[in-house]
Amino acid sequence: MSEPLLEVEDLRVSFRSRRGTAVAVDGLSFSLAPGEVLGVVGESGSGKSVSMMSMLGLIRDPNCTVEGSARFRGSDLVGMADKDLRVLRGRDIAMIFQDPMTSLTPVYTVGWHIAEQIRVHQSMSKARARARAVELLAEVGIPDPARRIDDYPHQFSGGMRQRAVIAMGLANNPSLLIADEPTTALDVTTQAQVLDLLRRLRRDHGSSIILITHDMGVVSQLADRVLVMYAGRAAEEGPRQEVFHHPRHPYTWGLLGSVPRARAPRVRRLPAIPGSPASALAVPSGCAFAPRCRFAHDQCAERPPLAGADHLDACWLPRDRRHELRHSLDEVATAAGDPGQQSIIVPATEEFE
Amino acid sequence: MVRFALARFGAAVFVLVSISVLVFLIFFATPGVDPAARIAGRNADQATLAQVQAEFGLDQPLPVRYALMMKHLFVDRDLTSFVNRGVLVIPQIVHAVPVTLSLVLGAAVLWMVVGVAMGTLAAAWRGRAADPLIVLVGVVGVSIPVYWLGEVVNLVTQSRLHDSVFSWVPPLGYVPLTQNPAQWALRLLFPWLTLAVLYAGIYARVLRSEMMGALDEDYVRTARAKGVSERRILIKHALRCSLIPIVSLFGLDFGALVGGSALLTEVVFGLPGVGRLTYTALQNLDLPVILGTVLYAAFFVVLSNALVDLVYAALDPRVRHV
C-alpha cells in the first residue's frame, strides 16, 4: 500500500482541571491509507471525538495539552500554527459533527453555509459558489436543490440537514472526511440513506473517511478497518472482517456482545459489560479495562502494548486461548442472565466538552 | 411577511388604545380624586372649574368623557393648559420632540457602537483581565442613577473645572441643529455621554453573555472545522446571532427614552425636551400637559416596539416562518 494519508503516533490529550489532570487520549497510534474507511468505536468518553478534534486544533480549552504527532501527508498537525491548520481544515480535512440540528448557524441559508465553505478556501465568485452549492446539494440527494438552497436550516428536516452538512464537508473535495457520529441523531431509514451517501462518496471521490461511532452496526457496513478505543487508548485495531469475526480484546467482545443479533440464540437480557467506564481523571496505570474485565489477572497491572501485525490488540491473555474464553463468556450470559451485571455500557459524562 | 406585519400592527394599535384608556382611568376615574379641580390647577376660580366641567363633560358617563378627551387630543387638537392659560398642549409637545430625539438618537448611536465593541471584545478576550472589568462596568451602569451622574458631570464641567480643562463647554441648554450644528453637538455632548455611558455598560454586559453562549454553540465548532478565521467566526457567526436579543432590548430602551425616560437627563441638563415638559407640568400639576405627554410617550414606545418586531423578523429567519 502507498504512503499513509494520516499517521498518528502516540497522541496524548490531557486537560488540567481543579480535580487533577484528566487524560482523554493516552498514547493513541494508527494510520490511515488514502481511500480507506476507518471506523473508530468505543463508548462515549473513550476519546474518539477528542482525539480527532485535537488533531484539527478544534479544542479551544486553554487547559488542554496535545502531545505526540499526527502527520497528514507528511506534515505534523500537532503543534502546527492555527493559521496553517486553518488552511487544511475544511479544504483537505473536513469534519462533520453529530447533531445536524445545531451545527449550522441559524440565521444563514443552507446555500450561504456551503458558499462560505468554498469561498474561505478558494477565490470564486459568489455566483459560481452558489452554482457549485446547488450541484453539491443535488449530489447528496436533496430534491429541488435550486430552490432549497435558499432555505434556512430550521426549514430542513434532520436527515436533510445532515446531508447538507455533508455537502458542505465535500465542497472542497477533501482527501479526508472525519464524520463524528453522523447517523446518531437520525431515524433508521435516514441513517441508511446517510450511510449510502458516505459509501458513494468514497467510491466517487476516493476520499478517506474516519467514521466515529458507538454503533457497531454502522461500522460493520462501511469500514475497511476498525479501531476500538477504551479510556483514551486503542484496545484493538484491525481489518473489519478480522475484528468482527475474530475479535481479540475482551472489551471488543463486550461491544459485539451488546449488539442484538437477529439469528443468535435469544438471551434473556442483552449481555453487558459490567462496571462503568474508567474516569479520565483516574485511568488505571495498567490495562485500563482490567477493573471491568472478567479475565483480569496479575499481569494486567502492567499496561499491555498494542501488539500484532495487521490485526493488533492490547491484552495480556494468551492469544491462542482467546476464542475459547470468549465463548465461555457467551455461555455465562445465556445461562444465568448476567448475575451481578448492573449496567450495560453506561456512557460516561462527556468531561471534555 | 405582510401578514406578520399586519398582525404586529394590530397588536400595536391595541396596546396604544389600551394605554390611552389606562391613562384616562388614572386621571379621571381614580376614586376620591376630583378631576375638575386637578385639571383646573391650583387655586382655580369657579369660572375655570365650570369651563373644565363643560369641556371634559365631567358630569357625563365615563365612556363619553373618554371620547371627549380623545377628541380634544386628536381631532380638535385644542387641549389647553389651565396653568398657563390658553397655551395649546400639542404645539408644545411638537416643539419639544426634536430636542428629545436629538438627545436620545445621539446617545443611542454612541452606546450601541461602544456597547457592541466592548461586548464583542470582552467575549473575544474571555478569561483575560479586560473581561471582568467590562462586567463590572456593566453592573455599575445599571446601578448609578442617571440624573445624579448628570449632576456630577455638571459639577465638574460647569463649575469645578470650568475655568481650566472644560472652558470650552458651553452653558446648559439647547440650540437647534438647523440654527447652529456645531453648537447643537457641543451642547448635547455631555448629555449624550452621560446617557450613553450607562447604557453602553449594560449593553456590553448583555452582549458579552449572549456571545459567550453563542461561542459555545455547535455552529461555531462547525465554522472552525470549515477553516473560517477566528475573526470571521466572532463577527459573522457569534455576533450576528447575539445581536438579535440586543435589538429587542434596544427597541425597548429607545422607545422608553424617547417616550419620556430621558426626562431625568433633560431635567438635569436643562434640555427643553418632552421629558422636561412633563417635569414642569408635574411641578405645576398641569394635568392636560401631563396627559398629552404621557400619551405621546406611549405612542413612541408602541411604535418602536412594532418596528423592533419587524427588524427582529428581518434578523431572525426562525421568527419569519413561524
Next chain:
Amino acid sequence: MTATADRKASEDSPAAPTPIPLAAVVTSPGPWGTALRQIRRNRSAMASLVVFFLILVVCLLAPFYASSIAHTDPFASNVAGTTVIGGQTVPVLAPSTTGLGLGVTPIGPTWDLTHYFLGSDGQGRDVMARLLYGGRNSLLIGFSAALLCCLLAGIIGVLAGYFGGVVDGVLSRLLDVVWAFPVYLLAISLSVVLLTSGVRIGPISIGAGSLWLPVLIIGIVYVPYVARPIRGQVMALKEKEFVAAAIGVGSSDLRIMRRDVVPNVAPTVVVFLPLMTALSMLTESALSFLSVGVQPPQASWGTIINDGLDLLYTRPAVTLAPGIAIALTAVVLNLFGDGVREALDPRARLRGAG
C-alpha cells in the same frame, strides 16, 4: 431501573450522565442547599452581601445617630442655628457671598461625626443624619416594592401560565399594556394623582404622604418585568411529565400549583428579588428627585439629591453623598443578585436582559 430501560436511555443520549449512586442522592443537600453552598464560594457575592449589611445596619442606626451622636433633629429646619467649629461659633447658614449676595450658603462638611459631618442643607439640617434616615426609607421602599412586585408577578405569572386560554389572554394583554408604558411616566402619572389624595383599596387605606404610596406604585409598574419570565416558565413546566402526570391522576389545580409549580418557579423569584430591590430603589430615588416620590418632611436618598440641587456648585457634598450611597447599594445588590442567579437559575433574565 431495568437493564432494558437503561440501555434505551444510553442509546438515545450518548452523553447522558452516569446514574448517581444512591448514597449521593441521600446526602444531597437539595437545590437550595447546593445553591447556598455555591453562593458561599462566590467571593464577589459574599463581599457584596457584607457591604450591603453594613449599609443596612448603619442606616437602621439613624435615630441613634441623630439623637445621641449628632444631637440634631434632621426633620426640623434650623435656619438660625449655630454650631461650633474649631472653637468658634459659626452660623449654620451664612449669607451667600457669591452672585448677588442673595440666599444663603450652608456650612460645608466638618468631617466631624458629632455635628454636620457632611455639612448642612439649605434649611440648616444635618445632611449626615438625613442621609441615614433617607437610607432607611430608600432601603425600606426598595425592598418592600420588590417584594410586592415579585408577589404580584408571581401570582399573575403562575395563573396566566397555568390556566392558559382566556385567563392567560386577559392577563397577558394587561401585562403588555403596562409593559409598553414607560416606567417613569406610569409611576409619575400614578403619583401625581395619588399623592394629594391617597388611595383606598377596600379596607386598606394609604395616606397621601405615606411611604407605602411609592411602594405600591413602584411595585405595580415593574410587575410585567417579573411576571413575563415566570409565565413562560410555568408554561414550560406544564409540558413536563410530572405535571402532566399530576393532571392525569386528577389532582386539583390548587394542589398541582402548590406542589409542583410554585416550588419550581420559586428559585426564579428569589433570583429576581435582589435585582428588583436595586431597581426599585433606583426608581424611588428618581421619583423622589422629581418630587413625586417620598414627600417632605420624610427623607430618602432621592429627596436629598433634590435638596442639594440648588447647592450643587457651592456645597456638592449634599448631592454627592446620597448619590454615592445609592450607587454603592445598587452595585452590591446587583452583584449579589448575579451570584444568586448563577447559583439558582442561570437562565433567569429580567427584561430579557441583564
